[in-house]
Amino acid sequence: MEFSKVISIAGKPGLFQVISQSKNAIIVESLADQKRVAINTTQNVSLLENIAIYTFEEDVPLLKVFKAMFKKTEGKEAVSHKESGKKLASFFKEVLPNYDDERVYTSNIKKVIQWFNILVVTGMDFAAIKEPVEVEESATEESGKE
Incomplete structure (x- = not known):
């Protein structure tokens, strides 16, 4: 896991790792349970490295x-x-x-x-x-x- 790909999503508990991204969504995986979910690009996302x-x-x-x-x-x-x-x-x-x-x-x-x-x-x-x-x-x- 790369630190540069770890994010926090406003309104969602825990941390996520960016797996992939498309024009309208980011595919992330929860670090807690490894479930993958698509996050809309309009959601507030923060890279931990920033x-x-x-x-x-x-x-x-x-x-x-x-x-x-x-x-x-x-x-x-x-x-x-x-x-x-x-x-x-x-x-x-x-x-x-x-x-x-x-x-x-x-x-x-x-x-x-x-x-x-x-x-x-x-x-x-x-x-x-x-x-x-x-x-x-x-x-x-x-x-x-x-």
Whole structure:
């Protein structure tokens, strides 16, 4: 499974892997039960690799957060996303000490931990994933200066 193909779909629980896409739909497979379903292109879909967490310095890509969680938990599941908000925030603070607690809500932390646990259960090895080179960001900054 490739991290770059893992998505979240608004209104649907869990995570999905993109299998194929056509002009009007995306074929996805649930990571929980491996059922395939067609998602209309008008539905709100988020690629996990495009999500970042606010910190006081910069936005940290979700993959970096997952890698830090993977290292901290030694490749095992993290705390349950159903724990108390204080326990979740405490765990998240250990993983990403400089996250912006005014812009990152408990519900966000809960979702990140839930996603991490789903990916670990399905066998995602974050240590083996190479982080994308940040070439696109510098190209975007230069095009904005024109």
